[in-house]
Amino acid sequence: AQSVTQLGxxxxxxxxxxxxxxxxxSSSVPPYLFxxxxxxxxxxxxxxxxxxxxxxxxxxxxFEAEFKKSETSFHLTKPSAHMSDAAEYFCAxxxxxxxxxxxxxxxxxxxxxxx
Amino acid sequence: KAGVTQTPRYLIKTRGQQVTLSCSPISGHRSVxxxxxxPGQGLQFLFEYFSETQRNKGNFPGRFSGxxxxxSRSEMNVSTLELGDSALYLxxxxxxxNTEAFFGQGTRLTVV
Numbered sequence: 001a002q003s004v005t006q007l008g009x010x011x012x013x014x015x016x017x018x019x020x021x022x023x024x025x026s027s028s029v030p031p032y033l034f035x036x037x038x039x040x041x042x043x044x045x046x047x048x049x050x051x052x053x054x055x056x057x058x059x060x061x062x063f064e065a066e067f068k069k070s071e072t073s074f075h076l077t078k079p080s081a082h083m084s085d086a087a088e089y090f091c092a093x094x095x096x097x098x099x100x101x102x103x104x105x106x107x108x109x110x111x112x113x114x115x
Numbered sequence: 116k117a118g119v120t121q122t123p124r125y126l127i128k129t130r131g132q133q134v135t136l137s138c139s140p141i142s143g144h145r146s147v148x149x150x151x152x153x154p155g156q157g158l159q160f161l162f163e164y165f166s167e168t169q170r171n172k173g174n175f176p177g178r179f180s181g182x183x184x185x186x187s188r189s190e191m192n193v194s195t196l197e198l199g200d201s202a203l204y205l206x207x208x209x210x211x212x213n214t215e216a217f218f219g220q221g222t223r224l225t226v227v
Contacts, residue, residue, distance in 0.1 A: 034215070036218075041220075041223075042220055042221075043218035043219050044205065045218070046215050046217070090158065092158075101163055101171065101209060101212045102160045102171050102173065103148070103150075103158075103160065105150075105158035106157075
């Protein structure tokens with residue numbers, strides 16, 4: 001069975017500082033990995049995804065994540081935080097080549113950005 | 116291209132009633148998944164439909180059911196509502212299995 005652990009339910013940074021949101025996964029097979037962002041009273045928006053190939057994945061709004069198989073991690077980073085990045089972030093895993101698609105989500109990390 | 120549309124956006128129901136939520140996927144997408152989001156449990160997978168067939172189901176009681184129509188639109192139904200069913204229900208559509216999922220804005224259900 002797959003699972004996702006997001007370390008830190010709340011992360012606070014100053015505007016312009018590095019953003020680092022941590023995600024570790026558990027999967028018996030190489031998974032597909034995703035980061036989604038959710039703004040208040042909104043649905044989820046895909047930031048980036050890892051399926052196969054290059055382990056450093058670039059997404060929208062300057063975010064990127066690196067798949068590290070040895071550490072079973074997929075941490076999300078952004079070099080310089082912006083006020084508009086304040087939102088809730090979810091890491092998710094799915095199993096490729098499995099009939100049916102179910103995303104297993106972490107509990108989420110709320111990012112606060114102060115000026 | 117229009118995104119995933121969920122209706123209604125907000126619902127208030129009384130305990131014991133039933134409710135039906137609707138989801139229209141992105142044109143051309145045949146996979147529709149449903150998720151429940153609550154502060155306590157987070158985002159939990161309910162079920163997934165592909166070409167009118169349920170392919171995958173999460174760990175929810177039988178009061179939660181769904182279906183998909185030939186035009187890929189999907190509905191989910193919750194019968195005998197309980198207070199704990201209050202949640203944001205999110206629908207996501209995908210072109211095919213294990214491709215990225217695009218989410219709607221959700222339906223906020225409040226059970227009183």
